[in-house]
């Protein structure tokens with residue numbers, strides 16, 4: 001059985017590069033009817049935090065990367081945690097010492113090794129005592145990387161290395177081997193920054209006489225200066241993109257495209273499981289393109305049906321603490337669906353959707369300065385608004401066609417130019433000059449909102465001219 005794992009260290013946010021690694025592992029497991037496991041590598045107590053672990057887990061769940069086993073935590077699978085497996089590591093450290101493949105080493109305050117022994121150095125118990133793995137310096141260590149091909153390391157270039165720190169905590173290169181072995185991991189897909197670690201890990205597999213998994217090291221995601229994508233380039237965490245209003249479908253679609261050569265551009269990764277193969281993963285560094293991600297998000301946003309989109313939007317409003325707006329939308333769900341359907345044509349993200357559609361949902365919006373300057377200060381404005389109120393009062397059915405007919409009739413009266421007529425009414429009902437199509441907007445707003453907004457602007461103009 002094929003078994004893969006994602007093994008993040010909870011030392012910060014969930015980087016999109018990590019999610020892409022998790023995604024490739026997940027796809028590979030699903031493709032082969034295998035299992036995908038989550039293991040939190042939290043042995044570094046100083047740098048690990050529960051908060052980061054929570055963020056990683058929430059991010060993976062949001063991205064739909066569910067794992068297939070783990071400790072039962074009330075009906076669902078929790079992650080494995082290295083901090084809960086220290087006894088296992090202890091046992092195998094001792095095994096290596098007994099077999100003379102590892103030994104105790106004592107360091108003085110200046111970090112000089114002053115003593116080594118296969119027995120616990122009791123007389124130095126107040127000093128810093130570590131356990132080191134004895135490296136056989138002969139020959140080479142090699143393996144066949146599924147992406148990079150044959151990789152060779154010279155063994156004379158590395159020294160005996162620490163496997164147990166003086167604080168009693170084993171190091172990553174040791175724990176990863178123990179865990180991958182006992183979790184029966186068959187394939188390790190991870191970032192190419194781990195290639196150099198592979199030498200030490202293979203040495204440990206050999207020392208235990210265990211099978212070595214297949215390794216596949218994938219290129220890192222880069223910023224536009226071709227350096228690994230980091231905060232210097234912009235936001236990098238799943239939370240960041242989620243807050244920015246990027247849909248999970250778009251983020252995952254985009255990450256799948258980073259390094260995976262697939263004959264499609266806009267897709268749901270869950271539909272592409274069967275297309276996944278390590279042979280289609282590129283060995284070239286890939287550059288993270290924020291604009292392309294946003295563009296893809298717009299595509300996904302316009303492909304969703306109204307129910308899906310409104311649910312995504314409500315979730316996002318909840319996530320970003322926009323509770324008042326969220327509650328309003330839930331209470332006025334049919335109206336809200338119509339609003340977002342006409343607004344989504346001009347935006348790419350949920351955040352842009354919020355800005356663009358906001359004035360449909362609140363009645364006491366501010367009028368854009370530009371609108372006030374260009375239209376509300378004109379001598380014809382009050383007549384135009386009064387006429388519009390009369391016309392719309394007499395219209396019962398606010399269908400797009402009827403609304404268009406009325407607006408054209410108002411323009412025909414030539415109170416001002418046609419453009420001025422339409423822009424003045426647009427600003428009156430939505431506060432700004434760039435909105436979805438005017439006829440559709442007025443049809444969606446409906447009679448009550450349109451009339452109360454026209455009356456509101458009438459009051460505003462009268463107050464304004466009094467000043």
Ligand code: GLU
Pocket residue numbers: 007008009041176189190194
């Ligand atoms: N905890 C390691 C990391 O976050 C895991 C590397 C591996 O997959 O072996 O980079």
